[in-house]
Amino acid sequence: MEIIGWAGTALVIVAYYPQIRHLWVEKCAWGISVWTWFIWLIASLLLLIYCVVRGEVLLSIVQMSNMASIVMTIVLVRRSNNICPHHVSIAEKRANV
Ligand SMILES: [Zn+2]
Numbered sequence: 001m002e003i004i005g006w007a008g009t010a011l012v013i014v015a016y017y018p019q020i021r022h023l024w025v026e027k028c029a030w031g032i033s034v035w036t037w038f039i040w041l042i043a044s045l046l047l048l049i050y051c052v053v054r055g056e057v058l059l060s061i062v063q064m065s066n067m068a069s070i071v072m073t074i075v076l077v078r079r080s081n082n083i084c085p086h087h088v089s090i091a092e093k094r095a096n097v
Contacts, residue, residue, distance in 0.1 A: 005058050012062050016069035023076035026084035030091075032077050041070045 023029060048063035083091070 002058075009058060009062050009065070013065050013069070016073065020069065020072055020076065022084070023073065023080055027076075027080045027082040028084035028087055029077040029080035030083050030087035032073075034074060034077055037070055037074050037077070041067060041074070044070060 019032075023032075044063050044066040048060060048067065051060040051063055
């Protein structure tokens with residue numbers, strides 16, 4: 001049963017990769033709401049406190065990973081200064097409708 005928890009933890013860590021990669025490589029934050037990510041950061045902090053108080057090691061690791069990825073996402077959004085060709089193309093299509 002514990003393998004399910006570790007698999008879920010691995011997926012939480014991997015799930016951030018596409019977004020962080022896009023922000024890192026393209027410096028494109030098109031459509032990203034920093035407020036949403038900030039709320040997720042506060043939620044993860046509260047859940048981390050809850051997990052630590054309850055002695056939940058695995059879930060504490062998940063929340064710490066979440067917080068690290070969320071902070072990295074927010075930092076990369078703040079430094080982004082570009083709209084990548086993919087998102088330019090989407091914007092142009094919407095403008096022509
Ligand atoms: Zn983009």
